[in-house]
Amino acid sequence: MRIFAAVVPPEPALDDLAEFLDPRRDAGPDLRWTDPSLWHVTTAFMADVPSRLVDPMVEGVAEAVASRHPVSLSIRGGGAFPNPYEARVTWMGVDGEPHELESLAGLARAVRRACSHVGANPEGGPFTPHLTVARSRHPFEATRWLRVLEAYAGPAWTAHEVTVFASHRGEGKGRPHYEPIAVVELSG
Numbered sequence: 001m002r003i004f005a006a007v008v009p010p011e012p013a014l015d016d017l018a019e020f021l022d023p024r025r026d027a028g029p030d031l032r033w034t035d036p037s038l039w040h041v042t043t044a045f046m047a048d049v050p051s052r053l054v055d056p057m058v059e060g061v062a063e064a065v066a067s068r069h070p071v072s073l074s075i076r077g078g079g080a081f082p083n084p085y086e087a088r089v090t091w092m093g094v095d096g097e098p099h100e101l102e103s104l105a106g107l108a109r110a111v112r113r114a115c116s117h118v119g120a121n122p123e124g125g126p127f128t129p130h131l132t133v134a135r136s137r138h139p140f141e142a143t144r145w146l147r148v149l150e151a152y153a154g155p156a157w158t159a160h161e162v163t164v165f166a167s168h169r170g171e172g173k174g175r176p177h178y179e180p181i182a183v184v185e186l187s188g
Contacts, residue, residue: 003045030137043107086141
């Protein structure tokens with residue numbers, strides 16, 4: 001199973017971002033825009049988790065985040081992976097006070113360790129908190145998009161939980177579907 005753990009911004013923050021991006025979507029017809037219902041900040045991604053490891057992984061994540069405090073954040077600015085000159089993904093950044101961003105990074109490390117501990121093997125390099133907003137089949141020069149995304153500063157919100165999702169790939173041209181498996185409160 002494809003599994004990921006994520007922080008999902010609340011509806012008002014997602015609605016504000018959607019309102020900002022909606023009129024700009026037509027300016028990038030080659031981009032495949034991510035549906036707002038799929039926006040999240042991934043803390044750990046595992047491409048192939050055997051079914052027998054899912055429950056122990058969820059328990060490990062629950063233990064790892066139970067003592068963590070909620071984190072105050074906002075969506076601000078943007079970026080591109082792997083870089084602005086050969087972009088395949090454009091994303092919105094996550095911002096906050098330095099101690100809040102360190103708390104979010106610590107949360108991601110704790111989630112990744114918990115997943116790794118049970119053998120779920122998280123992927124990825126350094127944690128870059130972001131929400132993917134568009135993808136491209138071919139690399140493109142994204143500097144004009146980054147100037148647009150940099151203009152965005154969303155409302156503040158507080159992350160109170162981590163959700164563990166199963167990711168189901170869309171059939172044909174269908175969109176992916178994320179099925180929540182567990183929601184773990186940051187009760188600190």
